[in-house]
Amino acid sequence: MLLIPCPWCGPRDECEFRYGGQSHIAHPAAPASLTDAEWADYLFFRDNPEGLFTERWFHAAGCRRWCDVVRHTADYRVLTSAPCQGGPSGGGEW
Amino acid sequence: MTPDHRQTGRLWRSPEPRAGYDAVIVGSGGHGLATAYYLAAEHGMADIAVLERSWLAGGNMARNTAIIRSNYLWPASAAIYEHALRLWEGLEEELGRDLHFSRRGVLNLAQSTHEVRESVRRVDADLLSGIDAEWLEPEQVAELVPILDTGPHVRHPVLGATYQPRAGIADHDLVAWAFAAEADRLGVDLIQDCEVTGFLRDGDRVTGVRTSRGDIEAPRVGLCAAGRTSRLAAELGLRLPLQSHPLQALVSQLLEPVLDTVVMSSATHVYVSQAPKGELVLGAGIDAYNGYGQRGSFRTVEDQVAAAVELYPVFAHADVVRTWAGIVDVTPDASPVIGPTPVEGVYLNCGWGTGGYKATPGAGQVFADTIARGRAHPLAEPFGLDRFGTGALVDEHGAAAVAH
Numbered sequence: 001m002l003l004i005p006c007p008w009c010g011p012r013d014e015c016e017f018r019y020g021g022q023s024h025i026a027h028p029a030a031p032a033s034l035t036d037a038e039w040a041d042y043l044f045f046r047d048n049p050e051g052l053f054t055e056r057w058f059h060a061a062g063c064r065r066w067c068d069v070v071r072h073t074a075d076y077r078v079l080t081s082a083p084c085q086g087g088p089s090g091g092g093e094w
Numbered sequence: 095m096t097p098d099h100r101q102t103g104r105l106w107r108s109p110e111p112r113a114g115y116d117a118v119i120v121g122s123g124g125h126g127l128a129t130a131y132y133l134a135a136e137h138g139m140a141d142i143a144v145l146e147r148s149w150l151a152g153g154n155m156a157r158n159t160a161i162i163r164s165n166y167l168w169p170a171s172a173a174i175y176e177h178a179l180r181l182w183e184g185l186e187e188e189l190g191r192d193l194h195f196s197r198r199g200v201l202n203l204a205q206s207t208h209e210v211r212e213s214v215r216r217v218d219a220d221l222l223s224g225i226d227a228e229w230l231e232p233e234q235v236a237e238l239v240p241i242l243d244t245g246p247h248v249r250h251p252v253l254g255a256t257y258q259p260r261a262g263i264a265d266h267d268l269v270a271w272a273f274a275a276e277a278d279r280l281g282v283d284l285i286q287d288c289e290v291t292g293f294l295r296d297g298d299r300v301t302g303v304r305t306s307r308g309d310i311e312a313p314r315v316g317l318c319a320a321g322r323t324s325r326l327a328a329e330l331g332l333r334l335p336l337q338s339h340p341l342q343a344l345v346s347q348l349l350e351p352v353l354d355t356v357v358m359s360s361a362t363h364v365y366v367s368q369a370p371k372g373e374l375v376l377g378a379g380i381d382a383y384n385g386y387g388q389r390g391s392f393r394t395v396e397d398q399v400a401a402a403v404e405l406y407p408v409f410a411h412a413d414v415v416r417t418w419a420g421i422v423d424v425t426p427d428a429s430p431v432i433g434p435t436p437v438e439g440v441y442l443n444c445g446w447g448t449g450g451y452k453a454t455p456g457a458g459q460v461f462a463d464t465i466a467r468g469r470a471h472p473l474a475e476p477f478g479l480d481r482f483g484t485g486a487l488v489d490e491h492g493a494a495a496v497a498h
């Protein structure tokens with residue numbers, strides 16, 4: 001069971017959250033100008049590392065805000081959590 | 095599960111890897127073993143090796159809940175899964191071994207008006223695809239599954255079910271060992287403890303693989319690595335539309351026979367069958383997060399057991415004796431990716447996600463043909479990597495989601 005540190009509510013049980021997948025996928029600035037391959041990449045392709053992964057969690061049964069969590073996908077250790085900002089992650093060691 | 099006692103001695107040799115082969119298959123799950131078997135049996139390619147980082151068929155092949163069916167929605171999926179089901183129907187004879195293949199039927203419950211519509215549509219689509227499919231009203235469901243609570247007080251009442259009578263289960267270990275033994279007999283080298291860590295290349299062409307036991311040359315490499323495919327593809331600079339997730343299952347203690355078919359509930363994320371020995375085998379949906387850990391969260395177990403006890407009140411008397419997980423490779427459209435890659439000689443068979451066991455013989459035969467002829471088998475054509483660019487997805491979320 002994961003214990004996810006919500007930046008606003010503190011450590012909470014995973015079952016209060018919804019998973020949002022890889023963080024920092026920016027919506028293309030000019031979608032109409034993308035090639036099919038670029039559009040496919042935006043829609044369907046995500047990193048899938050065995051190791052550290054920056055991912056979004058939504059505190060659905062709590063403050064109902066999104067956070068960026070850095071978690072290890074092999075041993076499931078949670079390293080950091082910060083408010084979801086859309087920028088590059090790393091800030092806000094919890 | 096027990097080995098086939100008619101067999102004495104070892105089922106396969108454990109040779110040292112040779113310097114090179116005509117082809118290597120990465121991964122000795124059901125798909126890798128079946129691919130090797132069909133390459134040798136149908137394409138006269140016996141100079142091949144199956145390379146396995148761990149022990150033979152110890153990944154998802156050893157961990158699945160063994161459900162076999164073909165009642166998918168779209169013609170492309172119906173065709174490949176039905177092709178597999180027909181092979182299952184002759185597989186014990188083909189491999190000369192008992193696989194405990196039991197055609198006990200599979201019910202997929204409909205528990206909302208949306209699910210009723212979607213299910214009836216899928217039954218109609220299956221009939222057009224030549225697949226045995228029936229829509230059952232709640233009374234018919236109750237008759238087939240007396241322990242199921244079909245009353246109106248259930249949180250998601252049973253409004254009916256799709257039914258495929260030819261569907262069922264087969265013993266996954268016996269299937270893996272039968273393919274392994276036959277492939278070995280035909281000359282295939284099955285090499286365990288041999289992790290593929292990279293590729294040998296000559297420009298855009300593959301010339302072999304790097305492994306934990308040294309380099310092995312091969313002009314053709316077939317990837318059957320399930321949840322770890324993204325990692326291998328990354329070594330080729332190839333990005334795939336896959337996410338690796340834990341998928342869990344559990345068993346109860348041995349119980350009197352109470353269930354002689356397979357029942358799946360997508361709405362409440364639980365499905366169940368009863369193994370020949372008597373344990374209830376329960377499965378769930380994936381754990382939502384990405385994970386390579388071969389374990390998931392307890393919440394998934396708790397949710398699935400709660401759902402099961404509501405649908406089958408008699409299960410309140412059962413205990414959970416064991417839970418486990420595999421790593422499944424999930425695609426955006428819940429359909430597999432099969433075919434050539436931009437790297438000449440490298441072929442992909444992945445993305446089977448939560449439901450690739452049922453495809454084992456079909457996937458193996460189609461993939462073997464794809465590797466032998468250097469082009470996608472006709473049944474694999476709709477499942478190429480290019481579909482994510484063209485938008486021609488094969489969306490099977492309705493038929494595949496929690497339902498394996």
Ligand SMILES: Cc1cc2nc3c(=O)[nH]c(=O)nc-3n(C[C@H](O)[C@H](O)[C@H](O)COP(=O)(O)OP(=O)(O)OC[C@H]3O[C@@H](n4cnc5c(N)ncnc54)[C@H](O)[C@@H]3O)c2cc1C
Binds near residue numbers: 290322377
């Ligand atoms: C709990 C659970 C329940 C399931 N239930 C069903 C079901 O009821 N019906 C159904 O149809 N499907 C089901 N599935 C899905 C099914 O098990 C998989 O889709 C299928 O097994 C995948 O094909 P495979 O057997 O070849 O995979 P695997 O058995 O996972 O084989 C992949 C192999 O590749 C090896 N490998 C990986 N990387 C490397 C490397 N770098 N070098 C060498 N070897 C490598 C792995 O060690 C592994 O042995 C279930 C899965 C799970 C986990």
Ligand SMILES: [Zn+2]
Binds near residue numbers: 006007008062064065
């Ligand atoms: Zn919160």
